[in-house]
Amino acid sequence: MERKQEVSKAVIQRLPRYYRNICELKAEGVQRISSRALAERMGLTASQIRQDFNCFGGFGQQGYGYNIDKLMEELGSILGLRSGRTAILLGAGNLGRALLNNFDFSASGFQLLCAFDANPELKGKEYGGYSVRSSDDLPSYIAAHKPDVAVLTIPRSNAPDIARELVDQGIRGLWNFTGEDLHLGGLGVPVENVHLSDSLMTLCHLVSATEE
Amino acid sequence: MERKQEVSKAVIQRLPRYYRNICELKAEGVQRISSRALAERMGLTASQIRQDFNCFGGFGQQGYGYNIDKLMEELGSILGLRSGRTAILLGAGNLGRALLNNFDFSASGFQLLCAFDANPELKGKEYGGYSVRSSDDLPSYIAAHKPDVAVLTIPRSNAPDIARELVDQGIRGLWNFTGEDLHLGGLGVPVENVHLSDSLMTLCHLVSATEE
């Protein structure tokens, strides 16, 4: 599974979509698929799909196509979904609770351990089966359980300071919903900055474009 | 403001980020900025920024740079944020309520009118100042108020059918959180499919990559 050369960012960004579609195909009972059929389904070209998969060493078979189970296994392991990573959530407000109650963390490769909030009234409550702990216990909890990543659903103003503290304490990645763009790549800590407003602005633009 | 040739998708996708950064600069009291300084702030090249802005006719001034107010105004109007668009939200579950309570729709160009839910217990409740109506009233409401877009925070299984109905009733865009990929571009109705799981899987991959 050695990579010949660095895989481009464009390919990496398509991997979750591939994985998602393959999971759906499996759920539909499909056992194999050609690059051509997958391309049609996903709105890509067959060429691109073969190029993309071959960045990781090619897991198809001539004259047959790609085996769904094998593909899922390979893509899952490339994405690191099989690594048993752990996560904690910071900020059990509306958005935090929505994630706790609804979001399937394990499908994206993470076991969510618990949540933290500064509000003492939330202490001990449970959402989606995850308990809320006091922010005071955060440092000792991280030291003891060494979660890989933190989900930031805290207010925006706190984001930069808390991010730095978390990195100091050993957190290795951030899923950041605060609206503040965080860039800790220099420290070797990847961040996914989620900006829902960007998505809605794009929609606004696209709707306007349909009027021309 | 006529566009010489079709603006590339890559440029369009950067517009919300430009707009966001310009808003931040304005909030910081900055009145003008050079492409060089903006590039440094955003992690782009000055060349790219000038290329991007010039897709829309260039709103800078030699020897001076870009005026923040003008830039905000121009980018906002390109994105269609000044068009007074309206939106409704379908599905007042956890995620729907999180958006109602927290999300600033107007900053992304939409006036949110109200929410709808099939659960009669939610009827008449308010979240974030928006009232929840019965799904039964949806068709007549759309006919009367003609909202531009619908925010889908309903269960995944209902998504395709409801999307089609909404389009029939005149909805012109969808902000889709259901997890089901919807493609109504063929009908001239743009969709922003939000897949939070894709973002988290990417983070999982990036964290794994830091171990190599």
Add this chain to the structure above:
DNA sequence: TAGATTGTTAATCGATTAACAATC
């Protein structure tokens, strides 16, 4: 074997970067 479909190389296309004349 014949048909199908991959893996992979070459060709095309588009996007980013560099350079510099225009001009505020």
Add this chain to the structure above:
DNA sequence: TAGATTGTTAATCGATTAACAATC
């Protein structure tokens, strides 16, 4: 005017598509 910085053209780079030999 001199300095700064844009607008814009040309050069480079990278990503996508096409083509086809390899092979299941």
